[in-house]
Amino acid sequence: MFKKSLIAVMAASALALTACGGGTQAAPSGGADKKIVMGFAQVGAESGWRTANTKSVQESAKEAGIDLKFSDAQQKQENQIKAIRSYIQQKVDVIAFSPVVESGWDTVLKEAKDAKIPVILTDRAVDSADKSLYKTFLGSDFVLEGKKAGEWLVAESKSATDTVNIVEIQGTTGSAPANDRKQGFEEAIKADPKLKIIASQSGDFTRSGGKQVMEAFLKNNADIDVVFAHNDDEGLGAIEAIEAAGKVPGKDIKIITIDAVKDGMTALSAGKINYIVECSPLLGTQLMDLAKKVLAGETVPERVVTEETTFTQEQATKALPTRQY
Ligand code: GYE
Numbered sequence: 001m002f003k004k005s006l007i008a009v010m011a012a013s014a015l016a017l018t019a020c021g022g023g024t025q026a027a028p029s030g031g032a033d034k035k036i037v038m039g040f041a042q043v044g045a046e047s048g049w050r051t052a053n054t055k056s057v058q059e060s061a062k063e064a065g066i067d068l069k070f071s072d073a074q075q076k077q078e079n080q081i082k083a084i085r086s087y088i089q090q091k092v093d094v095i096a097f098s099p100v101v102e103s104g105w106d107t108v109l110k111e112a113k114d115a116k117i118p119v120i121l122t123d124r125a126v127d128s129a130d131k132s133l134y135k136t137f138l139g140s141d142f143v144l145e146g147k148k149a150g151e152w153l154v155a156e157s158k159s160a161t162d163t164v165n166i167v168e169i170q171g172t173t174g175s176a177p178a179n180d181r182k183q184g185f186e187e188a189i190k191a192d193p194k195l196k197i198i199a200s201q202s203g204d205f206t207r208s209g210g211k212q213v214m215e216a217f218l219k220n221n222a223d224i225d226v227v228f229a230h231n232d233d234e235g236l237g238a239i240e241a242i243e244a245a246g247k248v249p250g251k252d253i254k255i256i257t258i259d260a261v262k263d264g265m266t267a268l269s270a271g272k273i274n275y276i277v278e279c280s281p282l283l284g285t286q287l288m289d290l291a292k293k294v295l296a297g298e299t300v301p302e303r304v305v306t307e308e309t310t311f312t313q314e315q316a317t318k319a320l321p322t323r324q325y
């Protein structure tokens with residue numbers, strides 16, 4: 001079924017090529033088929049996770065024989081909207097993007113739909129009520145990630161007799177992972193009334209942001225027991241601030257993060273971070289598969305959830321040598 005419809009698409013593309021008068025030129029892949037063109041609007045280059053995700057998308061496109069047009073929005077929604085509009089103008093076959101924030105996408109998604117260009121969401125979600133504006137959403141369950149972080153802390157704090165003071169370094173304000181990780185973590189720590197979030201602020205998913213926020217937290221709060229950072233980079237920035245304040249990260253102040261990129265895992269293995277919830281950036285292969293299926297007219301699931309694990313110090317030490325990102 002899939003093959004048949006793909007052949008139909010290929011035949012139609014070959015016809016279109018001939019009709020345009022360019023029929024004598026061989027297609028770049030050597031076959032008669034026109035390459036699928038994907039426009040990909042990336043969030044930015046804010047973290048180790050993002051760098052690994054970009055690499056995964058670019059390498060997978062190459063492997064899948066998909067022509068990738070790539071743009072980096074530098075964490076700005078207006079740049080992503082511009083990029084999507086330019087992909088629509090260029091009449092790409094499919095648009096994939098990782099929305100920096102959840103809201104404000106309906107207009108541009110409607111423009112893509114009107115131009116009959118399918119959209120695939122990857123990594124982060126949008127809050128659009130109209131689900132017909134995109135074909136599928138591939139990415140992690142961020143609420144679950146926050147929950148796993150909170151559950152670890154509940155178990156870890158069982159023997160504590162005093163209040164456990166937590167500071168939270170949130171991800172980018174309004175982004176799906178920041179909203180959902182916060183929600184999941186809060187839900188989980190409700191199980192123990194000793195656990196209290198005493199301050200919460202955004203570090204924009206960057207190392208420098210995490211450092212700045214942690215410096216302010218340390219200035220304003222004498223008694224911080226735990227940092228919950230929404231990603232490794234923010235946690236790594238917090239480590240710098242804690243050390244500069246003469247305290248020992250991982251001991252005086254416990255640190256929980258999300259992602260499990262190499263730098264985070266190295267800090268966990270060294271005991272500076274205490275626990276990491278994995279969030280996989282390796283979405284490229286699945287994204288290219290989904291794009292091919294959508295363009296072949298196959299039905300795809302509305303939601304594709306990434307499988308993920310968690311790491312303690314010992315587990316990080318074991319996993320590090322073969323860690324891909
Ligand atoms: O956790 C963070 C990145 O959207 C899941 O974005 C992604 C998050 C990831 O900047 O490191």
